[in-house]
Amino acid sequence: MTKADIVTRISDKTGMERADVQATVEAFMKEVRHSLETGDNVYLRGFGSFIIKKRAEKTGRNISKNTTIIIPAHNIPSFKPAKTFVEAVKKKVKVKETANA
Structure with a gap:
């Protein structure tokens, strides 16, 4: 959609x-x-939360140059669905899958 x-x-x-x-x-x-x-953060009761996740600094690799790089700590946006939302989707998708089988 x-x-x-x-x-x-x-x-x-x-x-x-x-x-x-x-x-x-x-x-x-x-x-x-x-x-x-x-x-x-943005909280929408019954729907979910738009939250900021903090990523720690980590070591990565540049494969083309075969070198190690440091990826700095950073924040990323994330969506965490509400429990009722997750349960409703699980219930509906399960019914749909069995109907298609």
Whole structure:
């Protein structure tokens, strides 16, 4: 599913104009990105959390030059789904897989 698909489905279900839904989805994504960039996690109850994970410094290899490099510590964005979300997906996917078999 793409962002355009999401906008279309929301527009169809709510009766809102596609342009308004598009603007809302864009604003939501911009706010999540901005919060993570400033170091704040985003918690959406029943859906999940957009969090910042800290990666420790580690040693890596440049295979083409056959040298060792140090990869500095850094932060990466991550999504952690809510427990109820995970359970619902497990239940639905299991039903779908057995139906397709």
